[in-house]
Amino acid sequence: MELDKRILNGDKRACARLITMVENNEKEGIDIVKKIYKHSGNAHVIGITGPPGGGKSTLTDKLAKELRKRGKKVGIIAVDPTSPFSGGSILGDRIRMQDLATDPGVFIRSMGTRGNLGGLSKSTQSAIKILDVYGADYIFVETVGVGQSEVDIVKTVDTVVMIMVPGLGDDIQAIKAGVMEIGDVFAVNKSDLDGADKTALELEMMLDMGFKDDKKPKVLKVSSSKNEGVSTLLDEVISHMDYMVDTDKLQKRREENAKVEILNLVEEEIMQMVLGKTKTGQLLDEISKKTALRKTNPYDGKDIIVKSIKE
Amino acid sequence: MERPIRVLVAKPGLDGHDRGAKVIARALRDAGMEVIYTGLRQTPEQIVATSIQEDVDVVAMSILSGAHNHLFPSVVKLLNKEGIEDILVIGGGVIPEDDIPSLKEAGIAEIFTPGTPTTETIRYIKENVKR
Ligand SMILES: Nc1nc2c(ncn2[C@@H]2O[C@H](COP(=O)(O)OP(=O)(O)O)[C@@H](O)[C@H]2O)c(=O)[nH]1
Ligand SMILES: [Mg+2]
Numbered sequence: 001m002e003l004d005k006r007i008l009n010g011d012k013r014a015c016a017r018l019i020t021m022v023e024n025n026e027k028e029g030i031d032i033v034k035k036i037y038k039h040s041g042n043a044h045v046i047g048i049t050g051p052p053g054g055g056k057s058t059l060t061d062k063l064a065k066e067l068r069k070r071g072k073k074v075g076i077i078a079v080d081p082t083s084p085f086s087g088g089s090i091l092g093d094r095i096r097m098q099d100l101a102t103d104p105g106v107f108i109r110s111m112g113t114r115g116n117l118g119g120l121s122k123s124t125q126s127a128i129k130i131l132d133v134y135g136a137d138y139i140f141v142e143t144v145g146v147g148q149s150e151v152d153i154v155k156t157v158d159t160v161v162m163i164m165v166p167g168l169g170d171d172i173q174a175i176k177a178g179v180m181e182i183g184d185v186f187a188v189n190k191s192d193l194d195g196a197d198k199t200a201l202e203l204e205m206m207l208d209m210g211f212k213d214d215k216k217p218k219v220l221k222v223s224s225s226k227n228e229g230v231s232t233l234l235d236e237v238i239s240h241m242d243y244m245v246d247t248d249k250l251q252k253r254r255e256e257n258a259k260v261e262i263l264n265l266v267e268e269e270i271m272q273m274v275l276g277k278t279k280t281g282q283l284l285d286e287i288s289k290k291t292a293l294r295k296t297n298p299y300d301g302k303d304i305i306v307k308s309i310k311e
Numbered sequence: 312m313e314r315p316i317r318v319l320v321a322k323p324g325l326d327g328h329d330r331g332a333k334v335i336a337r338a339l340r341d342a343g344m345e346v347i348y349t350g351l352r353q354t355p356e357q358i359v360a361t362s363i364q365e366d367v368d369v370v371a372m373s374i375l376s377g378a379h380n381h382l383f384p385s386v387v388k389l390l391n392k393e394g395i396e397d398i399l400v401i402g403g404g405v406i407p408e409d410d411i412p413s414l415k416e417a418g419i420a421e422i423f424t425p426g427t428p429t430t431e432t433i434r435y436i437k438e439n440v441k442r
Contacts, residue, residue, distance in 0.1 A: 013393075016366035024314040087315060088340035094361065095350035101357040101364075108364055112315070112345050 004036050007134050012107060015134040019109055022126045033126050040132040041254075043075070044241050045139045047153040049119065049182070050163025052145040055189040057096035058224040059163065059233075060140045064100055066234050067138050073105045075136030077127050079120050081144050082112035089113075093142060107131060118152030119143035122268075125156060125261050154182045155260040158253065159240045161185050161233070164203060166195035180206055183217050184240050187233055191221035215243055273309060280308045316344045316440055318369040321358045322351050323382040331404065331425075332373045338429035339371075339436070355385040362390065362398060368440045371432075374404040379414065387418035397441045403427070 006014035021029025046063075048056045057078065064074045078093035091110035100106045109131075111121045120143060131139050143153050154160055162183030186207075188200045203219045218236050222229035244250040273280050287301040320336045322329050329351050336346045347365045349357070362370055370390075372383060383402050390398060402414065403423040411422050420439060423432050 013363055013366075013395075016364050020317075020366045082345075083340060086341045087343040088345060089315075090336050090340050090346045090348055092348045092350075094347065098350060098353070098357065101349075101360045102354075108361075110345075110347050110365060114315075 004032050007036060007130065008039065010135045012134075015107060015130055016109070018130050019123070019127045022130070023111065023114070023121070023123045025123075030126075033129060036133045037129060040129040043128075043132040043136050043139045044159070044238070045128055045132075045141065045157040046237055047141050047143065047157035047160040048163065049143040049153050049160060050145060050187075050189070051165065054145065054163045054165050055224045056142045056145055056163055057093040059161075059187065059189055059222065059230070060093075060142050061097040061100060062224050062227050062230045063140065063234055063237075064097070064106060064138075066231050068103060068105055072137040073135055074100075074107070075128075075131030075134070075139040076100075076106065076108040076142070077111060077124060077131070077139065078108065078142040079111050079113060079124060079144050082114045082121075084115070087114075107134065107136065113144060119145070120152045120156060122264075128156070151182060155257050157257075158244065158250065159184045159237050161187055161237060163187050163189050164199055165190045166193050166199045185233070185236050186217055186219040188219065188221045189224055191229065192223040192226050196221050215240075270309065274305060280305060283308050316369065316436065317347065317365060317367040318344050318371055318436070319347045319349070319358065319362050319365060319367045321349055321353050321361070321370060321372050322374070323353050323355060323358060323372055323386070324374050324376045324378045325352060326375045327351075329373075331375070335371065335373065335403065335429060335432065338433065342433045342437075344436075355382060355389050358386050359389040359393065359395075363393065363395070367398060368442065369399045369401065369436055371436075372400075372402050372404075374402070374406070377405070379404065379406055380410055383414055383419050384417035391418070399436065399439055399441055401432075401435070403432070 003014050003018055007018060018029055018032055022033060048060050050056055060076060064076060067074050080089055080091045080093065082089040089112035091112060093110060094108060097108060100108060109127060111124060113121045116122045124141060128139055141157055160182050164186060186203055188196050200219050200221055207216055220229060220233050220236060222233050244253065274284055275281060284305060287296060287304055290296045291298055291301055318339055320332055322332050336348050339346050347367060349361055358370065374382060379402060387400055399420050400418060401421045402419045406422055406424055414422055421435055
């Protein structure tokens with residue numbers, strides 16, 4: 001049977017192989033994604049972001065188990081950084097999800113960022129669609145977790161769960177730029193440790209000062225390792241989806257996400273044109289040489305390159 | 312850029328620590344591979360399920376506790392049961408010379424005993440991946 005049919009039938013191996021093909025930018029794989037795309041859009045896609053060591057993988061594990069109790073099928077994409085030096089990576093999020101491995105209703109895929117900035121990999125978007133078509137009702141996307149540059153996740157998922165931990169103290173102030181805006185639900189994880197109340201209170205205060213929407217995000221205390229508060233958190237995540245459906249915000253959010261995805265692809269193709277072994281690529285080499293010799297300047301150089309792309 | 316080789320570094324059995332596995336994981340990463348690391352005490356079923364979902368090219372297992380004669384072959388058997396033949400399975404750890412022939416017969420492509428330089432393992436993987 002063909003790969004697309006097998007994925008529609010919920011075949012894990014087919015699903016895994018297609019993700020690999022897309023990660024490796026194989027045309028054949030991308031053609032299959034094009035074919036199955038229309039079948040996606042049914043899953044609730046949830047981003048899990050927050051500082052490294054904050055408990056993203058542990059919480060994802062517990063949320064997935066809660067959904068399994070409720071009879072739902074779960075997909076998980078866990079992204080870890082690729083070394084810019086070797087191109088290799090160690091993808092270790094599964095350590096916290098060991099007993100999900102053999103659950104027939106769970107599919108977990110680890111991905112390296114492979115040079116992409118922003119906390120995700122270039123193929124995360126397509127991997128989500130593949131898991132969606134495969135039949136996952138809920139898909140979690142765990143970001144790298146490097147703080148400031150995690151904004152990509154908002155433009156990729158339906159709901160962002162932002163994890164904070166007690167004891168960050170003044171750090172909350174430091175990381176709030178760009179962080180407060182992206183959370184749809186805030187989870188103060190490790191609430192079994194001291195200081196969770198204080199952290200939750202600080203978060204509430206910051207959210208009171210301004211939030212992006214008419215729905216003020218909830219702040220919930222959880223302990224992933226003790227599995228406390230997870231079910232309530234899940235209810236809140238689902239209620240965020242219900243809210244978006246009721247207010248027609250889901251369509252708008254998915255439109256925005258699609259726009260970003262398309263623009264990223266356009267940007268990539270243009271960069272390939274400019275940097276590849278094309279006419280424009282050669283032109284760039286020539287202009288760079290002239291610019292270094294001060295025979296021209298970067299601004300005129302840019303005009304020449306843009307003109308060449310348009311031709 | 313050519314595609315990175317994906318390797319599952321797994322620790323089956325009841326070993327209490329995974330220093331050796333972490334050393335090899337880091338060496339493979341530094342050689343440009345994507346290493347999926349799953350931690351201690353993996354069952355053969357978990358190893359096979361993970362290999363499928365992660366679509367790895369290689370399963371590299373390490374055992375210190377002496378259960379290799381049972382655990383290594385059961386992973387290969389389960390892979391075969393799933394119809395998977397394009398994954399290279401290798402093993403390492405404290406493994407007596409005498410056990411190696413039967414392990415190879417059971418489908419473990421190569422065994423790396425303590426003291427094997429990581430460069431040797433890397434070379435072997437690069438030359439023997441099946442796809
Ligand atoms: N005390 C406590 N530790 C936790 C909790 N959740 C996770 N941890 C621990 O925090 C560490 C990092 O967790 P992990 O899920 O890998 O974090 P990630 O890097 O954000 O994915 C691990 O040692 C976990 O056991 C929690 O609720 N309470
Ligand atoms: Mg993690």
